[in-house]
Amino acid sequence: MAAIKQKRRAFVEQSDCVACGCCAKICPLGAIHVFKGIAAQVNAEKCVGCGKCAKECPTSVITIEEVRA
Numbered sequence: 001m002a003a004i005k006q007k008r009r010a011f012v013e014q015s016d017c018v019a020c021g022c023c024a025k026i027c028p029l030g031a032i033h034v035f036k037g038i039a040a041q042v043n044a045e046k047c048v049g050c051g052k053c054a055k056e057c058p059t060s061v062i063t064i065e066e067v068r069a
Contacts, residue, residue: 005068006066006067006068007048007049007066007067007068008048008049008050008051008064008065008066008067009042009044009047009049009064009065009067010023010031010032010042010047010049010051010053010054010062010063010064011042011062011063011064011065012032012039012040012041012042012061012062013061013062013063014039014041015039016059016061017038017039017040017059017061018058018059019034019037019038019039019040020058020059021034021040022053022056022057022058023040023053023054023056023057023062024040024053025056026052026053026056027052027053028050028052029046029047029048030046031043031045031046031047031048032047032053040053040062049064049065051064
């Protein structure tokens with residue numbers, strides 16, 4: 001039986017995000033942008049789950065989670 005490949009991705013708790021943009025500024029791949037000044041959104045195609053955004057987030061609303069590849 002083949003092992004299921006897992007990847008890491010950033011997820012933003014939209015309802016608690018204050019749209020400060022700190023995560024977007026620190027992301028080395030440009031995978032995060034602040035949508036209409038409301039909340040940060042992650043581009044899953046670009047995100048590699050490095051965790052820099054989660055460490056930078058002042059409100060701790062970004063988590064790094066395992067997802068199926």
